Amino acid sequence: MNLEIESTSTPKAINQTEDRYRLLIESITDYAIFMLDETGHVSTWNAGAKKIKQYDAEDIIGKHFSTFYTPDAIARDYPAYELREAQARGRFEDEGWRVRKDGSMFWANVIITPIYREDKSLLGFSKITRDLSERKKAEDDLYKAYEEVKESEERFRLLVEGVTDYAIFMLDPAGRVATWNEGAKKIKGYEPHEIIGQYFSKFYGKEAVKTGFPAYELSEAKAKGRFEDEGWRYRKDGTAFWANVVITAIYNSKKELIGFSKITRDLTEKKQLEEQLFRTHEELRESEEKSRLLIDSVQDYAILMLNPDGLIISWNAGAERIKGYKAKEVLGKHFSTFYSREAIERGFPQFELSKAIRDGRFEDEGWRIRKDGTAFWANVVITTIYSSDNRLLGFAKITRDLTERRRNEELMQKNQDLVRINNDLDNFVYTASHDLKAPISNLEGLLMALLEDLGPEKEAHQAVISMMQRSITTLKKVITDLADIIKLQQSNDEVENVSLESLLDEVKANLQESIKTTNAEIIFDASGFDKLAYSRKNLRSILYNLVSNALKYAEPGRAPIIKITTFESQSGDKLISVEDNGLGIPAHQTSKIFSMYKRVHDHVEGSGIGLYLVKKILDNSGDHIEVKSDVGTGTTFTIYFRNKRR
Numbered sequence: 001m002n003l004e005i006e007s008t009s010t011p012k013a014i015n016q017t018e019d020r021y022r023l024l025i026e027s028i029t030d031y032a033i034f035m036l037d038e039t040g041h042v043s044t045w046n047a048g049a050k051k052i053k054q055y056d057a058e059d060i061i062g063k064h065f066s067t068f069y070t071p072d073a074i075a076r077d078y079p080a081y082e083l084r085e086a087q088a089r090g091r092f093e094d095e096g097w098r099v100r101k102d103g104s105m106f107w108a109n110v111i112i113t114p115i116y117r118e119d120k121s122l123l124g125f126s127k128i129t130r131d132l133s134e135r136k137k138a139e140d141d142l143y144k145a146y147e148e149v150k151e152s153e154e155r156f157r158l159l160v161e162g163v164t165d166y167a168i169f170m171l172d173p174a175g176r177v178a179t180w181n182e183g184a185k186k187i188k189g190y191e192p193h194e195i196i197g198q199y200f201s202k203f204y205g206k207e208a209v210k211t212g213f214p215a216y217e218l219s220e221a222k223a224k225g226r227f228e229d230e231g232w233r234y235r236k237d238g239t240a241f242w243a244n245v246v247i248t249a250i251y252n253s254k255k256e257l258i259g260f261s262k263i264t265r266d267l268t269e270k271k272q273l274e275e276q277l278f279r280t281h282e283e284l285r286e287s288e289e290k291s292r293l294l295i296d297s298v299q300d301y302a303i304l305m306l307n308p309d310g311l312i313i314s315w316n317a318g319a320e321r322i323k324g325y326k327a328k329e330v331l332g333k334h335f336s337t338f339y340s341r342e343a344i345e346r347g348f349p350q351f352e353l354s355k356a357i358r359d360g361r362f363e364d365e366g367w368r369i370r371k372d373g374t375a376f377w378a379n380v381v382i383t384t385i386y387s388s389d390n391r392l393l394g395f396a397k398i399t400r401d402l403t404e405r406r407r408n409e410e411l412m413q414k415n416q417d418l419v420r421i422n423n424d425l426d427n428f429v430y431t432a433s434h435d436l437k438a439p440i441s442n443l444e445g446l447l448m449a450l451l452e453d454l455g456p457e458k459e460a461h462q463a464v465i466s467m468m469q470r471s472i473t474t475l476k477k478v479i480t481d482l483a484d485i486i487k488l489q490q491s492n493d494e495v496e497n498v499s500l501e502s503l504l505d506e507v508k509a510n511l512q513e514s515i516k517t518t519n520a521e522i523i524f525d526a527s528g529f530d531k532l533a534y535s536r537k538n539l540r541s542i543l544y545n546l547v548s549n550a551l552k553y554a555e556p557g558r559a560p561i562i563k564i565t566t567f568e569s570q571s572g573d574k575l576i577s578v579e580d581n582g583l584g585i586p587a588h589q590t591s592k593i594f595s596m597y598k599r600v601h602d603h604v605e606g607s608g609i610g611l612y613l614v615k616k617i618l619d620n621s622g623d624h625i626e627v628k629s630d631v632g633t634g635t636t637f638t639i640y641f642r643n644k645r646r
Contacts, residue, residue, distance in 0.1 A: 032129040035115075038122045040065050040083050052108075052131045054101035065127065068098045070105075086112040086125060093165065095132065106133045111165060167264035170250075173257050175200050175218050187266045189236035200262065203233045205240075221247040221260055230267065242271035302399040305385075308392050310335050310353055322401045324371030335397065338368045340375075356382040356395060365402065377406040443472055498536045500526060500576075504564065507544045514551045520560035522547070528567030529574055532641065538617045543578075545610035546637050550580035555632070572643035577636055584631035593627065 032049035034042060041064050045057035053060075053068060060067065066079035073079065073096070086092035091113045098108040109130045115123045167184035169177055176199055180192040188195075188203060195202070201214040208214065208231075221227040226248045233243040246263045302319035304312055312335055315327040323330075323338060330337065336349035343349065343366075356362040361383045368378040379400045385393045447468055451458050458465060504524055508515060515522070532539065547562060554560040563579045585593060594615040618625050623642050629635035 030130070032127075034127055036065055036083075036112075036125040036127055038124055040079060040125075043124060049129070052100075052106070052129060053098075059101075068129075070097055070099055073097075082110070082112055083125065087114045087122070090114065091165070098129070106131050108132065165265065167262075169262055171200055171218075171247075171260040171262055173259055175214065175260075178259060184264070187235075187241070187264060188233075194236075203264075205232060205234060217245075217247055218260060221249045222257065225249055233264065241266050241268045243267065300400065302397075304335075304397050304399075306335055306353075306382075306395040306397055308394055310349065310395075313394065319399070322370075322376070322399060323368075329371075338370075338399075340367060340369055352380070352382055353395065356384050357392070360384055368399070376401050377403045440472060440475055447472065494535065495533050496536055497531050497533055498539055500524075500530055500532060500566065503536065503540055504543060507540065507547055510544065511548055511551060514548070518551055518554055518560050520551055520554070520562060523561070523563045525563065525565040528565070530566070532574060532576075534621070534641065538621070542614050542617060542639065545614050546578040549610060550578065550582055550635075553582045553635075554580075555582050569640075574641040574643070576639045576641070578639075579634065579636040581634040584633055584635055585627070585629040586631055587629075590627050590629060594625075 030048060030051075032052045033046055034049050035044040037043045041062055042060050043062075045055070045061055049060075050056060055067075064079070066074050069079055082092050082094065091111065093109070093111045095107065095109050097105050098110075099105060109132050111128045113126045113128075115126055117123050165183055165186075166181075167187045168181045169184050170179040172178045176197055177195050180190070180196055184195075185191060199214075201209050204214055217227050217229065226246065228244075228246045230242065230244050232240045233245070234240055244265045244267050248261045248263075249257060250259050250261055252258050300318060301316075302322045303316045304319050305314040307313050312330050312333055315325075315330055319330075320326060334349070336344050339349055352362050352364065361381065363379070363381045365377065365379050367375045368380075369375055379402050381398045383396045383398075385396055387393055447465070451465065454461065501524060504522075508522060514520070543564075547564075550562045551560055558581065561581050563577075565577045565579070567575050567577075569575060594611050615625060618639065621641075624640050626638045626640070627635065628638075
């Protein structure tokens with residue numbers, strides 16, 4: 001029945017509605033709401049306009065609204081542009097600087113809406129201005145801004161209904177919707193007849209209704225005069241939007257509560273933008289923090305920033321480690337601190353910056369100086385850093401300590417020189433051993449011819465002849481040993497699965513006479529392994545030399561006992577030990593026995609090259625030998641054949 005009465009627009013219903021609109025507008029003080037005529041001249045003025053813009057009504061009514069704009073905006077004819085846009089598009093919204101009466105500036109949100117008569121002719125414009133300099137107070141008590149509007153009640157109604165970006169409506173004291181404007185219809189989706197008379201909790205979520213939040217809002221507005229909140233509200237179709245809500249209690253002249261004004265604005269886009277900006281800010285902050293932590297944690301590079309003058313403005317842990325300075329000791333100093341006096345006198349630090357500016361980067365290697373005065377060989381990269389407007393902000397400087405690399409390069413060069421010398425020596429030894437064979441053969445022939453010529457007289461010269469024969473034999477042995485070394489250097493023997501027992505039998509057969517003469521006992525324990533992947537010829541040479549040495553250097557009066565044992569280490573290496581009970585080796589001699597022509601005992605015949613060959617063979621295959629010995633007790637040689645699968 002009420003809907004029917006409203007639809008017939010009886011004079012009483014119209015008057016009630018217009019009274020509500022008038023009371024609604026007169027209750028608002030935080031919005032400047034006024035009318036412009038069709039030419040942009042102020043035709044109404046309210047208390048909110050006076051509060052925000054500082055003009056009294058008699059000072060401003062009749063003046064053009066460009067009075068509130070900056071000289072620049074007036075020069076651009078911006079006020080006229082706003083009216084054209086509002087008329088062309090149905091509304092115009094803007095945020096920008098506006099000017100108060102005292103000349104001070106404030107940041108304003110402006111909405112201009114054209115208002116038409118029933119015959120569609122332009123009546124004028126409604127203009128709502130909000131001071132957003134203090135955004136929290138931006139939308140307080142919008143309806144109070146209408147107190148000073150003295151035009152007809154029809155204009156009040158047109159003014160409110162013309163606003164489409166705010167849901168502006170009245171609630172009765174019980175919280176039921178009493179009025180509904182176009183903005184409310186646009187934002188919330190309800191037609192007036194669908195919502196007027198309904199409790200306003202229809203716009204809230206189930207949880208908010210369950211906790212009594214709508215009633216709480218009214219009680220707060222009643223107790224404090226107003227209530228403002230931002231949160232999720234719901235449209236007719238069930239979709240959510242982020243709303244800014246201002247509820248203001250409205251009283252009549254007798255201080256009786258006659259209802260509430262409720263202004264709702266859809267801030268969903270703003271909320272999404274704020275969340276996006278927050279996420280972007282957090283991601284940027286996190287990224288910057290990660291970059292800072294990354295640079296600060298780098299230990300192997302000195303990473304620092306220089307300002308355009310070359311002064312140090314950042315310092316990382318790597319810089320402290322490499323250069324020796326704490327951050328507090330070096331920040332603000334010129335980076336030439338790290339250069340030698342000679343480099344500074346030549347202007348080299350400034351040259352580096354100039355080259356970096358010209359080419360975008362500069363790279364160099366050279367000596368730099370630490371805090372303690374020691375020099376280190378540095379690789380330096382200096383890169384220019386520019387702002388988005390191509391202004392030089394400074395330089396990134398990365399320094400790496402390459403002193404160790406430089407030493408290694410020098411060692412490599414020395415090693416190459418040694419290899420070249422060694423090769424030259426090998427070539428010399430090979431040439432000498434090859435070229436001396438013929439002269440020695442000639443000496444043997446000449447000695448034999450001399451013996452024949454001497455005939456019976458050779459007995460008188462037998463001592464000299466024996467010495468000559470021994471010298472020729474020794475010389476031949478030396479040449480043979482040298483030839484063996486050259487062959488070992490150049491050999492690349494194939495690996496095969498060698499039976500140790502079979503190989504040891506072959507060695508024992510070759511040493512049969514010595515074994516018999518010394519009454520030696522050779523024990524073979526193959527409990528660890530009985531076969532080994534190795535060059536048969538080289539393995540035979542190793543065993544032959546170790547066993548023959550054990551026989552040669554036996555303790556006089558004690559039969560040699562030579563024990564050969566195989567076993568594996570935890571890492572998979574295969575080991576062969578050759579243990580004897582011979583003379584033993586003095587501790588100070590154990591480091592020398594693997595050198596060429598080094599002998600510990602001179603009372604037995606030997607060339608001093610056997611153990612050298614053993615070590616050389618093992619070095620070539622990546623394996624090694626160790627020795628432990630006690631004088632008078634015996635010696636143990638342990639051969640380590642590396643596990644090639646590691």
